[in-house]
Amino acid sequence: MADVKKEVPELECENCGTTSELTPVMTYVHQGEEKHVCTRCLPMLIHG
Template sequence: MADIKKEAPEMECDHCGTTSELAPMLTYAHQGEEKHVCTRCLPMLIHG
């Protein structure tokens, strides 16, 4: 069988606007809404 590469949807950090092409991205839910944060902004999200 041929390996078919699935393209991941482009995600953008809700804090700084960087994309998943430039930095690893994490997805979280807040107030029922799905959001994305890059690993550079994660400490700000955790510590306020």
């Protein structure tokens, strides 16, 4: 069986604009809206 790489859309951090190609980007939902934040900006999101 051949290895098939799943096509994953490139995500962009809504705070700093970095892409998932450069830094891990996580998806979260706030007030019913899906948003994206990179691991560098996550502490600012958590701690304000």
